Amino acid sequence: MEKTNYAAIDIGSNAVRLLIKSVDMEEGTASFVKEQLLRVPLRLGEDTFSVGTISKEKGKRLLRLMKSYRQLMKIYGVKRYRACATSAVRDAANGPELIREISRKTGIKIEVIGGEEEARLIYDNHIEEMLDRRYDYLYVDVGGGSTEISLISGGVLQSSRSYDIGTVRLLEGRVKEESVASLRNDMRELGAGHPGLRIIGSGGNINKLYRLAAAGCKNGMELPVSELSVINGVLKSMSSEERVRVFRMRPDRADVITFAADIFLEIAGQCGASVILVPTIGLADGIIDSLYAEDTERAGRR
Structure with missing residues:
Protein backbone atom coordinates (compact mmCIF):
# COMPACT_ATOMS: atom_id res chain seq x y z
CA MET A 1 0.00 0.00 0.00
CA GLY A 115 -6.49 23.74 27.00
CA GLU A 116 -8.93 20.81 27.09
CA GLU A 117 -8.70 20.28 23.32
CA GLU A 118 -4.91 20.47 23.57
CA ALA A 119 -4.95 17.81 26.28
CA ARG A 120 -7.26 15.59 24.20
CA LEU A 121 -5.00 15.83 21.16
CA ILE A 122 -1.95 14.98 23.23
CA TYR A 123 -3.82 11.95 24.56
CA ASP A 124 -4.60 10.89 20.98
CA ASN A 125 -1.12 9.32 20.80
CA HIS A 126 -2.80 6.07 21.95
CA ILE A 127 -0.73 6.32 25.10
CA GLU A 128 -3.21 4.03 26.83
CA GLU A 129 -1.73 1.11 24.88
CA MET A 130 1.59 1.59 26.70
CA LEU A 131 0.12 1.67 30.21
CA ASP A 132 -0.14 -0.86 32.99
CA ARG A 133 -3.84 -0.76 33.86
CA ARG A 134 -3.12 -1.57 37.48
CA TYR A 135 -2.11 2.07 37.90
CA ASP A 136 -3.78 5.45 37.45
CA TYR A 137 -1.87 8.12 35.55
CA LEU A 138 -1.64 11.86 35.15
CA TYR A 139 -0.68 12.85 31.62
CA VAL A 140 1.19 16.14 32.09
CA ASP A 141 2.20 18.35 29.17
CA VAL A 142 4.23 21.40 30.20
CA GLY A 143 4.37 24.07 27.51
CA GLY A 144 5.57 27.63 27.37
CA GLY A 145 2.21 29.17 28.22
CA SER A 146 0.16 26.47 29.91
CA THR A 147 0.22 23.05 31.51
CA GLU A 148 -2.34 20.44 30.48
CA ILE A 149 -3.10 17.58 32.87
CA SER A 150 -5.27 14.57 32.06
CA LEU A 151 -6.35 11.80 34.42
CA ILE A 152 -6.22 8.28 32.94
CA SER A 153 -7.78 5.48 34.96
CA GLY A 154 -8.24 1.91 33.77
CA GLY A 155 -6.66 2.92 30.47
CA VAL A 156 -9.46 5.45 29.85
CA LEU A 157 -9.21 9.24 29.74
CA GLN A 158 -11.36 10.49 32.65
CA SER A 159 -10.81 14.26 32.71
CA SER A 160 -8.56 17.04 31.41
CA ARG A 161 -7.58 20.31 33.03
CA SER A 162 -5.55 23.29 31.84
CA TYR A 163 -3.58 25.78 33.94
CA ASP A 164 -2.04 29.08 32.88
CA ILE A 165 1.34 27.96 34.18
CA GLY A 166 4.14 27.50 31.65
CA THR A 167 7.87 27.93 31.28
CA VAL A 168 7.78 31.20 29.32
CA ARG A 169 5.10 32.62 31.65
CA LEU A 170 7.36 31.80 34.61
CA LEU A 171 10.39 33.27 32.87
CA GLU A 172 8.43 36.49 32.31
CA GLY A 173 7.05 36.48 35.88
CA ARG A 174 3.48 36.30 34.56
CA VAL A 175 2.03 33.35 36.49
CA LYS A 176 -0.78 34.32 38.86
CA GLU A 177 -0.86 33.02 42.43
CA GLU A 178 -4.43 31.79 41.99
CA SER A 179 -3.29 29.56 39.10
CA VAL A 180 -0.63 27.99 41.31
CA ALA A 181 -3.09 27.56 44.17
CA SER A 182 -5.62 25.91 41.84
CA LEU A 183 -2.99 23.49 40.53
CA ARG A 184 -1.86 22.55 44.03
CA ASN A 185 -5.38 22.00 45.33
CA ASP A 186 -6.39 19.90 42.31
CA MET A 187 -3.25 17.75 42.49
CA ARG A 188 -3.73 17.09 46.20
CA GLU A 189 -7.32 16.00 45.54
CA LEU A 190 -6.27 13.71 42.67
CA GLY A 191 -3.49 12.21 44.77
CA ALA A 192 -5.89 11.50 47.63
CA GLY A 193 -8.48 9.97 45.30
CA HIS A 194 -5.99 7.90 43.32
CA PRO A 195 -3.23 6.49 45.53
CA GLY A 196 -0.09 5.41 43.67
CA LEU A 197 -0.57 7.87 40.82
CA ARG A 198 2.09 7.87 38.12
CA ILE A 199 2.92 10.79 35.86
CA ILE A 200 3.41 10.62 32.09
CA GLY A 201 5.53 13.58 31.04
CA SER A 202 5.15 15.31 27.68
CA GLY A 203 7.05 18.20 26.13
CA GLY A 204 10.55 18.96 24.94
CA ASN A 205 11.85 19.95 28.36
CA ILE A 206 10.96 16.72 30.15
CA ASN A 207 12.45 14.77 27.23
CA LYS A 208 15.72 16.65 27.70
CA LEU A 209 15.63 16.26 31.48
CA TYR A 210 15.11 12.53 31.03
CA ARG A 211 18.15 12.28 28.77
CA LEU A 212 20.26 14.27 31.22
CA ALA A 213 19.23 11.99 34.07
CA ALA A 214 19.47 8.79 32.01
CA ALA A 215 22.34 7.42 34.11
CA GLY A 216 19.95 7.14 37.04
CA CYS A 217 17.06 5.73 35.04
CA LYS A 218 17.16 1.94 35.11
CA ASN A 219 13.66 1.09 33.88
CA GLY A 220 13.05 2.11 30.30
CA MET A 221 11.01 5.30 30.10
CA GLU A 222 10.89 5.81 33.87
CA LEU A 223 12.39 8.95 35.39
CA PRO A 224 12.34 8.79 39.21
CA VAL A 225 11.20 12.07 40.74
CA SER A 226 14.26 11.90 43.00
CA GLU A 227 16.54 11.86 39.92
CA LEU A 228 14.64 14.78 38.39
CA SER A 229 15.20 16.75 41.59
CA VAL A 230 18.93 16.01 41.48
CA ILE A 231 19.41 17.09 37.84
CA ASN A 232 17.28 20.18 38.46
CA GLY A 233 19.58 21.14 41.32
CA VAL A 234 22.60 20.75 39.05
CA LEU A 235 21.01 22.90 36.33
CA LYS A 236 19.98 25.60 38.81
CA SER A 237 23.57 25.89 39.99
CA MET A 238 24.56 26.94 36.46
CA SER A 239 23.82 29.96 34.30
CA SER A 240 21.90 29.59 31.05
CA GLU A 241 25.16 30.08 29.15
CA GLU A 242 26.81 27.29 31.14
CA ARG A 243 23.89 24.95 30.42
CA VAL A 244 24.30 25.65 26.71
CA ARG A 245 28.02 24.93 26.84
CA VAL A 246 28.10 21.95 29.21
CA PHE A 247 24.92 20.14 28.12
CA ARG A 248 24.76 21.38 24.51
CA MET A 249 21.31 22.87 24.97
CA ARG A 250 19.69 25.35 22.66
CA PRO A 251 19.60 28.79 24.29
CA ASP A 252 15.79 28.86 24.20
CA ARG A 253 15.78 25.56 26.11
CA ALA A 254 18.50 26.50 28.57
CA ASP A 255 16.68 29.48 30.07
CA VAL A 256 13.38 27.68 30.73
CA ILE A 257 14.27 24.05 31.48
CA THR A 258 14.46 24.48 35.26
CA PHE A 259 11.00 26.08 35.24
CA ALA A 260 9.68 22.95 33.53
CA ALA A 261 11.40 20.76 36.11
CA ASP A 262 9.89 22.88 38.90
CA ILE A 263 6.38 22.37 37.47
CA PHE A 264 6.80 18.60 37.22
CA LEU A 265 8.28 18.43 40.73
CA GLU A 266 5.43 20.53 42.12
CA ILE A 267 2.80 18.28 40.52
CA ALA A 268 4.60 15.11 41.69
CA GLY A 269 4.97 16.46 45.21
CA GLN A 270 1.33 17.46 45.53
CA CYS A 271 -0.15 14.22 44.14
CA GLY A 272 2.43 11.91 45.71
CA ALA A 273 3.91 10.50 42.49
CA SER A 274 7.40 9.00 42.68
CA VAL A 275 8.04 8.31 39.01
CA ILE A 276 7.54 10.07 35.66
CA LEU A 277 7.21 8.07 32.44
CA VAL A 278 8.73 9.87 29.46
CA PRO A 279 7.58 8.36 26.13
CA THR A 280 8.86 11.37 24.07
CA ILE A 281 5.58 12.26 22.39
CA GLY A 282 3.66 15.52 22.20
CA LEU A 283 0.92 17.62 20.67
Whole structure:
Protein backbone atom coordinates (compact mmCIF):
# COMPACT_ATOMS: atom_id res chain seq x y z
CA MET A 1 0.00 0.00 0.00
CA GLU A 2 1.28 3.48 -0.83
CA LYS A 3 2.39 5.61 2.08
CA THR A 4 0.27 8.59 3.10
CA ASN A 5 1.90 11.69 4.54
CA TYR A 6 0.30 13.76 7.28
CA ALA A 7 1.54 16.98 8.87
CA ALA A 8 1.01 18.81 12.14
CA ILE A 9 1.92 22.41 12.91
CA ASP A 10 2.12 23.23 16.61
CA ILE A 11 2.28 26.99 17.25
CA GLY A 12 3.37 27.07 20.86
CA SER A 13 4.39 29.80 23.26
CA ASN A 14 8.09 28.96 22.99
CA ALA A 15 8.52 27.31 19.59
CA VAL A 16 6.65 26.54 16.37
CA ARG A 17 6.98 22.96 15.15
CA LEU A 18 6.27 21.17 11.90
CA LEU A 19 6.02 17.38 12.09
CA ILE A 20 5.53 15.25 8.98
CA LYS A 21 4.85 11.53 9.32
CA SER A 22 4.19 8.85 6.75
CA VAL A 23 1.64 6.17 7.52
CA ASP A 24 1.86 2.75 5.91
CA MET A 25 -0.42 -0.24 6.40
CA GLU A 26 1.47 -3.47 7.03
CA GLU A 27 -0.63 -6.58 7.56
CA GLY A 28 -3.54 -4.47 8.78
CA THR A 29 -1.42 -2.45 11.22
CA ALA A 30 -0.60 1.22 10.74
CA SER A 31 3.11 2.01 10.81
CA PHE A 32 4.06 5.66 11.53
CA VAL A 33 7.45 6.96 10.39
CA LYS A 34 8.77 10.43 11.14
CA GLU A 35 9.78 12.03 7.85
CA GLN A 36 10.58 15.55 9.04
CA LEU A 37 10.58 17.53 12.28
CA LEU A 38 11.42 21.23 12.39
CA ARG A 39 11.37 23.48 15.44
CA VAL A 40 11.82 27.25 15.30
CA PRO A 41 11.98 29.14 18.64
CA LEU A 42 9.86 32.20 17.87
CA ARG A 43 8.88 32.56 21.56
CA LEU A 44 5.52 34.21 20.87
CA GLY A 45 4.64 34.00 24.54
CA GLU A 46 7.36 36.50 25.38
CA ASP A 47 5.15 39.20 23.85
CA THR A 48 1.74 37.90 24.86
CA PHE A 49 2.50 37.33 28.52
CA SER A 50 4.26 40.68 28.98
CA VAL A 51 2.25 43.17 26.89
CA GLY A 52 -0.83 41.18 25.83
CA THR A 53 -0.18 41.21 22.07
CA ILE A 54 2.19 39.63 19.56
CA SER A 55 4.58 42.23 18.13
CA LYS A 56 4.59 43.12 14.44
CA GLU A 57 8.12 41.73 14.08
CA LYS A 58 7.20 38.34 15.55
CA GLY A 59 4.01 38.33 13.51
CA LYS A 60 6.10 38.80 10.35
CA ARG A 61 8.45 36.01 11.39
CA LEU A 62 5.50 33.68 12.02
CA LEU A 63 4.08 34.53 8.58
CA ARG A 64 7.43 33.78 6.89
CA LEU A 65 7.68 30.51 8.78
CA MET A 66 4.18 29.43 7.75
CA LYS A 67 5.07 30.13 4.11
CA SER A 68 8.12 27.90 4.50
CA TYR A 69 6.11 25.15 6.19
CA ARG A 70 3.52 25.31 3.40
CA GLN A 71 6.25 24.72 0.79
CA LEU A 72 7.70 21.82 2.78
CA MET A 73 4.29 20.19 3.03
CA LYS A 74 4.00 20.45 -0.76
CA ILE A 75 7.46 18.94 -1.24
CA TYR A 76 6.57 15.99 0.99
CA GLY A 77 3.20 15.51 -0.69
CA VAL A 78 1.24 15.90 2.53
CA LYS A 79 -2.32 14.61 2.16
CA ARG A 80 -3.80 16.30 5.23
CA TYR A 81 -2.54 18.69 7.86
CA ARG A 82 -3.77 20.47 10.93
CA ALA A 83 -2.26 23.66 12.36
CA CYS A 84 -3.02 24.44 16.00
CA ALA A 85 -2.12 27.50 18.05
CA THR A 86 -2.10 27.28 21.82
CA SER A 87 -1.69 29.63 24.77
CA ALA A 88 0.36 32.51 23.30
CA VAL A 89 -1.94 33.10 20.32
CA ARG A 90 -5.04 32.23 22.33
CA ASP A 91 -4.28 34.94 24.90
CA ALA A 92 -3.00 37.62 22.50
CA ALA A 93 -5.42 40.47 21.79
CA ASN A 94 -4.30 40.51 18.14
CA GLY A 95 -4.27 36.73 17.79
CA PRO A 96 -7.43 36.50 15.61
CA GLU A 97 -6.18 39.26 13.31
CA LEU A 98 -2.78 37.58 12.91
CA ILE A 99 -4.38 34.23 12.09
CA ARG A 100 -6.62 35.78 9.44
CA GLU A 101 -3.60 37.43 7.81
CA ILE A 102 -1.63 34.18 7.75
CA SER A 103 -4.58 32.29 6.29
CA ARG A 104 -5.06 34.92 3.59
CA LYS A 105 -1.38 35.00 2.60
CA THR A 106 -0.46 31.31 2.94
CA GLY A 107 -3.68 29.33 2.66
CA ILE A 108 -2.88 27.64 5.97
CA LYS A 109 -5.87 27.49 8.28
CA ILE A 110 -4.82 27.85 11.91
CA GLU A 111 -7.10 26.71 14.72
CA VAL A 112 -6.77 28.31 18.14
CA ILE A 113 -7.45 25.49 20.57
CA GLY A 114 -8.29 25.60 24.26
CA GLY A 115 -6.49 23.74 27.00
CA GLU A 116 -8.93 20.81 27.09
CA GLU A 117 -8.70 20.28 23.32
CA GLU A 118 -4.91 20.47 23.57
CA ALA A 119 -4.95 17.81 26.28
CA ARG A 120 -7.26 15.59 24.20
CA LEU A 121 -5.00 15.83 21.16
CA ILE A 122 -1.95 14.98 23.23
CA TYR A 123 -3.82 11.95 24.56
CA ASP A 124 -4.60 10.89 20.98
CA ASN A 125 -1.12 9.32 20.80
CA HIS A 126 -2.80 6.07 21.95
CA ILE A 127 -0.73 6.32 25.10
CA GLU A 128 -3.21 4.03 26.83
CA GLU A 129 -1.73 1.11 24.88
CA MET A 130 1.59 1.59 26.70
CA LEU A 131 0.12 1.67 30.21
CA ASP A 132 -0.14 -0.86 32.99
CA ARG A 133 -3.84 -0.76 33.86
CA ARG A 134 -3.12 -1.57 37.48
CA TYR A 135 -2.11 2.07 37.90
CA ASP A 136 -3.78 5.45 37.45
CA TYR A 137 -1.87 8.12 35.55
CA LEU A 138 -1.64 11.86 35.15
CA TYR A 139 -0.68 12.85 31.62
CA VAL A 140 1.19 16.14 32.09
CA ASP A 141 2.20 18.35 29.17
CA VAL A 142 4.23 21.40 30.20
CA GLY A 143 4.37 24.07 27.51
CA GLY A 144 5.57 27.63 27.37
CA GLY A 145 2.21 29.17 28.22
CA SER A 146 0.16 26.47 29.91
CA THR A 147 0.22 23.05 31.51
CA GLU A 148 -2.34 20.44 30.48
CA ILE A 149 -3.10 17.58 32.87
CA SER A 150 -5.27 14.57 32.06
CA LEU A 151 -6.35 11.80 34.42
CA ILE A 152 -6.22 8.28 32.94
CA SER A 153 -7.78 5.48 34.96
CA GLY A 154 -8.24 1.91 33.77
CA GLY A 155 -6.66 2.92 30.47
CA VAL A 156 -9.46 5.45 29.85
CA LEU A 157 -9.21 9.24 29.74
CA GLN A 158 -11.36 10.49 32.65
CA SER A 159 -10.81 14.26 32.71
CA SER A 160 -8.56 17.04 31.41
CA ARG A 161 -7.58 20.31 33.03
CA SER A 162 -5.55 23.29 31.84
CA TYR A 163 -3.58 25.78 33.94
CA ASP A 164 -2.04 29.08 32.88
CA ILE A 165 1.34 27.96 34.18
CA GLY A 166 4.14 27.50 31.65
CA THR A 167 7.87 27.93 31.28
CA VAL A 168 7.78 31.20 29.32
CA ARG A 169 5.10 32.62 31.65
CA LEU A 170 7.36 31.80 34.61
CA LEU A 171 10.39 33.27 32.87
CA GLU A 172 8.43 36.49 32.31
CA GLY A 173 7.05 36.48 35.88
CA ARG A 174 3.48 36.30 34.56
CA VAL A 175 2.03 33.35 36.49
CA LYS A 176 -0.78 34.32 38.86
CA GLU A 177 -0.86 33.02 42.43
CA GLU A 178 -4.43 31.79 41.99
CA SER A 179 -3.29 29.56 39.10
CA VAL A 180 -0.63 27.99 41.31
CA ALA A 181 -3.09 27.56 44.17
CA SER A 182 -5.62 25.91 41.84
CA LEU A 183 -2.99 23.49 40.53
CA ARG A 184 -1.86 22.55 44.03
CA ASN A 185 -5.38 22.00 45.33
CA ASP A 186 -6.39 19.90 42.31
CA MET A 187 -3.25 17.75 42.49
CA ARG A 188 -3.73 17.09 46.20
CA GLU A 189 -7.32 16.00 45.54
CA LEU A 190 -6.27 13.71 42.67
CA GLY A 191 -3.49 12.21 44.77
CA ALA A 192 -5.89 11.50 47.63
CA GLY A 193 -8.48 9.97 45.30
CA HIS A 194 -5.99 7.90 43.32
CA PRO A 195 -3.23 6.49 45.53
CA GLY A 196 -0.09 5.41 43.67
CA LEU A 197 -0.57 7.87 40.82
CA ARG A 198 2.09 7.87 38.12
CA ILE A 199 2.92 10.79 35.86
CA ILE A 200 3.41 10.62 32.09
CA GLY A 201 5.53 13.58 31.04
CA SER A 202 5.15 15.31 27.68
CA GLY A 203 7.05 18.20 26.13
CA GLY A 204 10.55 18.96 24.94
CA ASN A 205 11.85 19.95 28.36
CA ILE A 206 10.96 16.72 30.15
CA ASN A 207 12.45 14.77 27.23
CA LYS A 208 15.72 16.65 27.70
CA LEU A 209 15.63 16.26 31.48
CA TYR A 210 15.11 12.53 31.03
CA ARG A 211 18.15 12.28 28.77
CA LEU A 212 20.26 14.27 31.22
CA ALA A 213 19.23 11.99 34.07
CA ALA A 214 19.47 8.79 32.01
CA ALA A 215 22.34 7.42 34.11
CA GLY A 216 19.95 7.14 37.04
CA CYS A 217 17.06 5.73 35.04
CA LYS A 218 17.16 1.94 35.11
CA ASN A 219 13.66 1.09 33.88
CA GLY A 220 13.05 2.11 30.30
CA MET A 221 11.01 5.30 30.10
CA GLU A 222 10.89 5.81 33.87
CA LEU A 223 12.39 8.95 35.39
CA PRO A 224 12.34 8.79 39.21
CA VAL A 225 11.20 12.07 40.74
CA SER A 226 14.26 11.90 43.00
CA GLU A 227 16.54 11.86 39.92
CA LEU A 228 14.64 14.78 38.39
CA SER A 229 15.20 16.75 41.59
CA VAL A 230 18.93 16.01 41.48
CA ILE A 231 19.41 17.09 37.84
CA ASN A 232 17.28 20.18 38.46
CA GLY A 233 19.58 21.14 41.32
CA VAL A 234 22.60 20.75 39.05
CA LEU A 235 21.01 22.90 36.33
CA LYS A 236 19.98 25.60 38.81
CA SER A 237 23.57 25.89 39.99
CA MET A 238 24.56 26.94 36.46
CA SER A 239 23.82 29.96 34.30
CA SER A 240 21.90 29.59 31.05
CA GLU A 241 25.16 30.08 29.15
CA GLU A 242 26.81 27.29 31.14
CA ARG A 243 23.89 24.95 30.42
CA VAL A 244 24.30 25.65 26.71
CA ARG A 245 28.02 24.93 26.84
CA VAL A 246 28.10 21.95 29.21
CA PHE A 247 24.92 20.14 28.12
CA ARG A 248 24.76 21.38 24.51
CA MET A 249 21.31 22.87 24.97
CA ARG A 250 19.69 25.35 22.66
CA PRO A 251 19.60 28.79 24.29
CA ASP A 252 15.79 28.86 24.20
CA ARG A 253 15.78 25.56 26.11
CA ALA A 254 18.50 26.50 28.57
CA ASP A 255 16.68 29.48 30.07
CA VAL A 256 13.38 27.68 30.73
CA ILE A 257 14.27 24.05 31.48
CA THR A 258 14.46 24.48 35.26
CA PHE A 259 11.00 26.08 35.24
CA ALA A 260 9.68 22.95 33.53
CA ALA A 261 11.40 20.76 36.11
CA ASP A 262 9.89 22.88 38.90
CA ILE A 263 6.38 22.37 37.47
CA PHE A 264 6.80 18.60 37.22
CA LEU A 265 8.28 18.43 40.73
CA GLU A 266 5.43 20.53 42.12
CA ILE A 267 2.80 18.28 40.52
CA ALA A 268 4.60 15.11 41.69
CA GLY A 269 4.97 16.46 45.21
CA GLN A 270 1.33 17.46 45.53
CA CYS A 271 -0.15 14.22 44.14
CA GLY A 272 2.43 11.91 45.71
CA ALA A 273 3.91 10.50 42.49
CA SER A 274 7.40 9.00 42.68
CA VAL A 275 8.04 8.31 39.01
CA ILE A 276 7.54 10.07 35.66
CA LEU A 277 7.21 8.07 32.44
CA VAL A 278 8.73 9.87 29.46
CA PRO A 279 7.58 8.36 26.13
CA THR A 280 8.86 11.37 24.07
CA ILE A 281 5.58 12.26 22.39
CA GLY A 282 3.66 15.52 22.20
CA LEU A 283 0.92 17.62 20.67
CA ALA A 284 2.11 17.31 17.06
CA ASP A 285 2.10 13.50 17.31
CA GLY A 286 -1.44 13.59 18.69
CA ILE A 287 -2.61 15.84 15.85
CA ILE A 288 -1.34 13.38 13.24
CA ASP A 289 -2.84 10.41 15.06
CA SER A 290 -6.22 12.17 15.15
CA LEU A 291 -6.05 12.97 11.41
CA TYR A 292 -5.28 9.33 10.59
CA ALA A 293 -8.10 8.14 12.89
CA GLU A 294 -10.58 10.46 11.12
CA ASP A 295 -9.54 9.11 7.70
CA THR A 296 -9.80 5.53 8.92
CA GLU A 297 -13.27 6.16 10.32
CA ARG A 298 -14.45 7.75 7.06
CA ALA A 299 -13.08 4.82 5.04
CA GLY A 300 -14.92 2.40 7.32
CA ARG A 301 -18.25 4.17 6.69
CA ARG A 302 -17.98 3.82 2.91
